[in-house]
Amino acid sequence: MSASTPPFLVFGAPQIGEPEIAEVEACLRSGWLGTGPRVAQFERDFAAYRGVRELQVAAVNSCTAALHVSLLAAGIEPGSEVITTPLTFCATVNAILHAGLVPILADVDPVTQNIDPDAVEAAITPRTRAILPVHFAGRPCDMDRIMAIARKNNLVVIEDCAHAVEAEFRGKPLGTFGDFGCFSFYVTKNVVTGEGGMILGNSEEQIARARILALHGMSKDAWHRFGDKGYKHYQVVECGFKYNMMDIQAAIGLHQLARVDESWHRRRAIWQRYDEALADLPMGLPAPPQSDTRHGYHLYTVMIDESRAGISRDDFLEAMNAARIGTGVHYLSIPEHPYYQQRFGWQSEQWPHAMKLGRETVSLPLSPAMSDDDVERVIHAMRTILHAS
Secondary structure, X not given: OOOOOOOOEOOOOOOOOHHHHHHHHHHHHHOOOOOOHHHHHHHHHHHHHHOOOHHHEEEEOOHHHHHHHHHHHOOOOOOOEEEEXXXXXXXXXXXXXXXXXXXXXXXXXXXXXXXXXXXXHHHOOOOEEEEEOEOHHHOOOOHXXXXXXXXXXXXXXXXXXXXXXXOEEOOEEOOOOOOEEEEEOEOOOOOOOEOOEEEEEOOHHHHHHHHHHOEOOEOOOHHHHHOOOOOOOOOEOXXXXXXXOOHHHHHHHHHHHHOHHHHHHHHHHHHHHHHHHHOOOOOEOOOOOOOOEEOOOOOEEEEOOHHHHOOOHHHHHHHHHHOOEOOEOOOOOHHHOHHHHHHHOOOHHHOHHHHHXXXXXXXXXXXXXXXXXXXXXXXXXXXXXXXXO
């Protein structure tokens, strides 16, 4: 790299501080790398942050695992239908399939980009047993409407909160409305453990089952078998999975969670700077956060309509890459992918709002690790590309 070439600005780079590094080192020196005391502490801290009891949470190794286990722990009979959004990562739909259930897509609101409650109602059939809303980009879904629909039709609600660890709807934390809330601590998320997830449940009994399912179906985890209280025998009570979080992951998460609000404020400041600096460009910006909600500010997604911007979305991505700025696409709609087309016969045009958004969306860098200079680099590149077009 020449002296004049700027460093590549990695999309979603996490902010890792010295406390995380020191905690990981301490974990390595302790000899306990698997599920143990740091995972237990991370669960306690997360429960306290979301205002629930410790027995209402279970740490796992991904949000995908959290979704899968929650669908099973909810006791939904195989072959039942689960309504979800087409504008999401494939893991949302895959978890439904892995649980032996049938995904049914309901289109999104083109402004909020979240699942449209009217579309949810229209998608309900006698086989529907659950709704799986995704709080896209950190923006809360309309949980009043969704919960009213669920109550009316006796449906389970499992919230995908992968983007929304800090978010609230009318003063209540997301993940606490439905039967389960599922969170992600992937490397690009608002709280990072590298890989990791958390299940939050309203029922302590269902969370206890989720915890067993997440570790081979065993009645005791490793910390209780090999800890300093003496060896504890276990029994396999279900055919479970290998979904447990490790202490080496929780070591990072403990300090990430301690800074969660500080990081939220930084992302909000970057979001507001983007809003201010990009308002006059020929593209769509995210809708303002709705009143009486707390937006998670996880993704700042702009819409590149070629007829308006003078450049296609994919050419825009290439131009940003040439400017050494990483971007993301969140997301091509689920029916755009060959697997789902072949398995279900889905065509993107069946969900026109999600199709249009998925073909135009670009996610800009948004991380507390970004400096003010990084933010201005993104803005300068955007203005140069779109004015040049």
